[in-house]
Amino acid sequence: MIKPRKVVLVGDGAVGSSYAYAMMNRGLGEEFPIIDIVKNKVKGDVMDLEDAQVFTEPKHVYFGTYKDCKDADIVVITAGTPQKKGETRLALVSRNMHIVASIVKPVVQSGFKGIFVVSANPVDIITAAVQKLSGWPKNKVIGTGTSLDTTRLQVALGKKLHLNPQSINAYIMGEHGDSEFADLAEASAGNRPLLSMIKEAGISKDELTKLVAKVRNKAYYIINAKGATYYGVAEALTRICQAVLKNENTILPTDAPLNGEYGLKDVYIGSPTVINASGIAKVIQVPLNDQEETLMKKSAATLRKVAKKGMDSLKK
Template sequence: MIKKGSKILANQIKHTKVVLVGDGAVGSSYAFAMMQQQVADELVIVDIQQDHIKGDALDLEDVQPFTSPLDVHAGSYADAGDADLVVITAGVPRKPGETRLDLVNKNMKILESIVTPVVDSGFKGTFIVSANPVDVLTAATQRLSGFPKNRVIGTGTSLDSSRWQVALAHKLNVDLRSVNADILGEHGDSEFAAYSAATVDGQPLLDVAKKAGVSQAELEQLEQETRTKGGSIIKLKGATFYGVATSLMTLSRAVLHNENIVLPVGAPVDGQYGLSDMYIGTPALINENGIAKVLEVPLTDEEQAKMVASAKQLKQVLDDAMN
């Protein structure tokens, strides 16, 4: 009992600090999500729009009486020196008709201006990246920072997997919590659903769909709608932010609270799927070390070909951007 109590006390004493870089639609939604749950002790917001982040911090601090205390305030890159996490959402947002990969040249310059001062601050924690194209910018963050690969995480296909699970639950008329299905590959046009590994209430997805009278063609249509859902939302309201912000909050909690949970993220592959030297969407074990283990989903030959094709596209863009 004494050991258990000591561990709890130690966890309570440890001060957890997050620096958020970028306070646009995604960043502010992430900050609000962090205020809703007792994820960290301190949240520092950094952005070139100084008046905006000061106002946002003042607005966000009023959430505390309804939830839990979280010291939120505007700051600078110097605040990253003793932070546990630096979360990067800063970047030019995608416009209607624009792909995530179209953003690479614009956002690579912004990324360089962020990573260098963060590293110079003495930051020793973990980077979490959600700016697009997220797989390319996550790999670039690791290369620019020189950090161990496990301490740089991208949101990857976490949002896409969420969208896929929602679509399946609606189509099959089942509890969303019973759906275990992931989207793999690029967070973008070359992503794909891993049908062979997906389950519903512990049963293979394809078997459940067949029993429900849902054809493979209908599933593939759902997959395509999942792939293009972000663009559809952008056309309707200008941006998407709630889903990815909640994904970021969940990732932050997994690292800060050493949760040891499996999430689909942008992870560094080293032999998995026959790939290496890049980040791509796949499940990974997340804890206080960042990415503790990259998990390789068993794929059919057709799915493996899709993963390789997705990786080839990402690798070309990454190499061009870094050169």
């Protein structure tokens, strides 16, 4: 018999349940255990999700334990405390570092040999922590990175240029947070430089600067309006898992474990990467101008500083 593809979800909050629903709709993974300390929530979601399979594809969804990670292809970690109104992602580090440490240990002890995919915030730092705490090869730990920020940029530019966002090749890079930046110098649409199309459309530099700022701060607007963001990041998670499960060799803007790219090492940071069944097969180094290179290094320095604080908090 063919072994069913197995994906374990740890964390059944708003992001986790939205991700489970997205995976169900795409028919990805035949076995799907869900782990959370709030057992009734999981049991309710399991019953709700299994009703959807008649309209999607058959899937064995059930309340799981860490023992279920042993033969899983992917373990997805969404567990953690969400941002509050006015709170930055980096402010979550010590709270969520302890949560993720309590997850990684039993997953590893189960005998799990697959790939970790992480979306708990601050995702760049939590992804690095998962790698260090697990001892996994860096390519087998993937964070959502700037996947969500990039889609927000594509959507905003698509509206301005009256184009399908999927037709826009432009990335947000660096931290998934306040030090991120848009790599517009290399951006394109229809094989044309995006900046020239923006100029032809009569969009000023000031308008473009404001557009990028709105992209950077979009999460805050959503949190103020509805309390949390979850649909977008759930789809980003699903897209990464699809690339792993189907061995796609797809380029996605995830957390990249740098080893000399951009002159940086020992940091996970948002950059295009090639994703396949091995995890991160390759980091794509985007050509950056002097200003963008400075922003990338500044973002990395911010992440390293906060990461050290987070890892130190585990020793207390």
